[in-house]
Amino acid sequence: MYLYNEQDQKIVDQRVEQFRGQTRRFLAGELDEEEFKQLRLRNGLYVQLHAPMLRVAIPYGLLSSEQLRMLAHIGRKYDKDYGHISTRQNIQFNWPALERVPDILAELATVQMHAIQTSGNCIRNVTTDHLAGVADDEIEDPRQYCEMVRQWSTLHPEFDWLPRKFKIAFSGATYDRAAVQVHDIGIYIVKNEQGETGFKIIVGGGLGRTPIIGVTIREFLEKKYLLSYLEAILRIYNLEGRRDNIYKARIKILVRALGIDVFKQKVEAEWARIKDAALLLDGETLTRIQQHFAPPVYDKNAAADVSFTRWLSNDKAFSTWVTRNVVKHKVDGYRIVYVSLKAPNAPPGDISSEQMDTVAALADQYSMGMIRTTHDQNLVLADVKQHDLYELWHVLDKHQLATPNIGTLNDMICCPGMDFCSLANAGSLSIARQINQCFDDLDYLYDLGDIKIKMSGCVNACGHHHVGHIGILGVDKNGAEFYQFTLGGSADNRISLGKRLGPAIAHAKVAQTIEDILLVYKNERFEGEVFLDTVQRIGIAPFKARVYGQPEVKPGSKSETKRKVESNASY
Amino acid sequence: MQVIKDSCIVEYPWSLLGEETPLGKGNAALSLARYRAEKATLLVRDSAAGRIGIVINCDTSLAEIADELEAISLVVFDCQLYTDGRVFSQVRLLRQQYGYPEDIMVIGDLLQDQLRSLERCGVNVFWPRDSIDLTRVLPALSEITVRYQSS
Numbered sequence A: 001m002y003l004y005n006e007q008d009q010k011i012v013d014q015r016v017e018q019f020r021g022q023t024r025r026f027l028a029g030e031l032d033e034e035e036f037k038q039l040r041l042r043n044g045l046y047v048q049l050h051a052p053m054l055r056v057a058i059p060y061g062l063l064s065s066e067q068l069r070m071l072a073h074i075g076r077k078y079d080k081d082y083g084h085i086s087t088r089q090n091i092q093f094n095w096p097a098l099e100r101v102p103d104i105l106a107e108l109a110t111v112q113m114h115a116i117q118t119s120g121n122c123i124r125n126v127t128t129d130h131l132a133g134v135a136d137d138e139i140e141d142p143r144q145y146c147e148m149v150r151q152w153s154t155l156h157p158e159f160d161w162l163p164r165k166f167k168i169a170f171s172g173a174t175y176d177r178a179a180v181q182v183h184d185i186g187i188y189i190v191k192n193e194q195g196e197t198g199f200k201i202i203v204g205g206g207l208g209r210t211p212i213i214g215v216t217i218r219e220f221l222e223k224k225y226l227l228s229y230l231e232a233i234l235r236i237y238n239l240e241g242r243r244d245n246i247y248k249a250r251i252k253i254l255v256r257a258l259g260i261d262v263f264k265q266k267v268e269a270e271w272a273r274i275k276d277a278a279l280l281l282d283g284e285t286l287t288r289i290q291q292h293f294a295p296p297v298y299d300k301n302a303a304a305d306v307s308f309t310r311w312l313s314n315d316k317a318f319s320t321w322v323t324r325n326v327v328k329h330k331v332d333g334y335r336i337v338y339v340s341l342k343a344p345n346a347p348p349g350d351i352s353s354e355q356m357d358t359v360a361a362l363a364d365q366y367s368m369g370m371i372r373t374t375h376d377q378n379l380v381l382a383d384v385k386q387h388d389l390y391e392l393w394h395v396l397d398k399h400q401l402a403t404p405n406i407g408t409l410n411d412m413i414c415c416p417g418m419d420f421c422s423l424a425n426a427g428s429l430s431i432a433r434q435i436n437q438c439f440d441d442l443d444y445l446y447d448l449g450d451i452k453i454k455m456s457g458c459v460n461a462c463g464h465h466h467v468g469h470i471g472i473l474g475v476d477k478n479g480a481e482f483y484q485f486t487l488g489g490s491a492d493n494r495i496s497l498g499k500r501l502g503p504a505i506a507h508a509k510v511a512q513t514i515e516d517i518l519l520v521y522k523n524e525r526f527e528g529e530v531f532l533d534t535v536q537r538i539g540i541a542p543f544k545a546r547v548y549g550q551p552e553v554k555p556g557s558k559s560e561t562k563r564k565v566e567s568n569a570s571y
Numbered sequence B: 001m002q003v004i005k006d007s008c009i010v011e012y013p014w015s016l017l018g019e020e021t022p023l024g025k026g027n028a029a030l031s032l033a034r035y036r037a038e039k040a041t042l043l044v045r046d047s048a049a050g051r052i053g054i055v056i057n058c059d060t061s062l063a064e065i066a067d068e069l070e071a072i073s074l075v076v077f078d079c080q081l082y083t084d085g086r087v088f089s090q091v092r093l094l095r096q097q098y099g100y101p102e103d104i105m106v107i108g109d110l111l112q113d114q115l116r117s118l119e120r121c122g123v124n125v126f127w128p129r130d131s132i133d134l135t136r137v138l139p140a141l142s143e144i145t146v147r148y149q150s151s
């Protein structure tokens, strides 16, 4: 992991004092609401429905146990004993008092953490594959480049007042776990024909009101040009992006308006001017940062362990958990563990201070002292010896962190919605509860296989509903909460935006609707075919027919599978 | 006028002329439109009478003024709205791409919290707001003394 040097530390320390001064000026009436808003947003502080919300940066989702313990402490001392992992791998605290935020930031700075640029119209926290460095389909570890981009973008003097927020994501693997193509800039690490590693750059993707899949602006960029190319894109965007209409201000709208060819021409002209100057990455810089991400020292005998297979056959609950929540590691004898933050009785992505302490201790004991956050709102312990899995599982299970539901229907992505967010049209947490109550039979969920439900409380799409296999969007219909469904979205390499199912559904009928959708899937699927593939193969019509009650006569349909819940209309 | 120049509060020997104010002795910055209209006379003005600057805003394209830069001793950006961040890129381009060596000044709607970034982009003279007490603004330039980027 990247460790701060004196200079990094000084930046966060000075930033804390700067924000303390800004807060003081606001409380003394020297800054008006709007001015202070602009400044506090750039330090992660929103004002939400009930209280301020503080979003703390977790650069590319990587945390040390010490940092996680600090987050637990912040939750305990300044909040209501918990935090919420966001879809951009950050953590949010929902109840801090405004006057105490400078103190929170000062405490965070002692463990090399901050909330800089976690909101506001600037370059946000860079995100990446939560399996970076341990996945077996990886070309190169993207975190070193994320760190270079983090440094370049942090307090960049030119890009702190962009037309709109700006999000960058990296993937270094062949399978995209970082939703790269729906970012303002998405970067894949690729190899060219000569076998050299470089970057494929995608620009102008994004969700929100106008979901757009990004387009390739450069098929192959040499490593040393990474920062100059980004700078050129940002400069063109800063100068030419729209500022007259907040809904048209993202870079995706500019790229679309100019067309990728014209946009590219402008970027490359600017890039040609600056590429061989100060931003050129020399070998020394690359090596210096790479060193921070050198693989840990793995135990060569880890694969010799036999206890793991024994426990697998002796303990059904353990083997179920391993099947769902544990994945292959690139090193033999090691496994990657998902810590589920989707216990059925808790809001998706929430984690209590006590749970944070537990995970931190487990990381120290079993996983090189490191933790990752995922954009699906779970945690990952990435370097666990197979021998240790059984003990680890027991502790996780005791703390409601081992619900064996990763990748299932219950592993929902969900924004805070009406419970916390002032922009929400509808609740999303109550829907998560409804779904959890309706689908509580794990065997049924396993039979359904991998299904991603993603839910947003309004068109801002913080819950990424457009790219959910099943997307759910809260809408307001004359003051009542309704939910617009989309089907067939996907955030991986085969990126697609979900198609609208039909008119929005009433709050009480959401789980029922999901059941109907799944019933069609179960009837129509081929042996082993996952939900997304079935939807993409048969289209939306059969689902529509089932949900909205038009007669669906399909000769040869398999007989209707018995519903797990006979009547749930009363939720 | 009192300004912050190169991180000090100084008396700045320039005046920003309105559209109607007659051009007298001394250094004067004029709007781009006025500069263009009076260019013929301005260029033959005795240099001892004072130097000439122009006032532009974020909508002015730099390409448009590129040819004038040689004759101009001050470029003033008049910021209409502090959230309009184009000025940061424009100043940077003015320095980097056009190699403009003379003073670059920003006036208008700015927060003191933005001055340090503007300075890093290439501004060296600030006149934030008419009513603002410059002694209170000055420390904002040294709040953050370290940086990741080379400038």
Ligand code: SF4
Pocket: A415, A416, A417, A418, A421, A422, A423, A424, A425, A456, A457, A458, A459, A460, A461, A462, A463
């Ligand atoms: S999607 Fe809407 S309701 Fe949900 S967190 Fe974002 S802004 Fe709030």
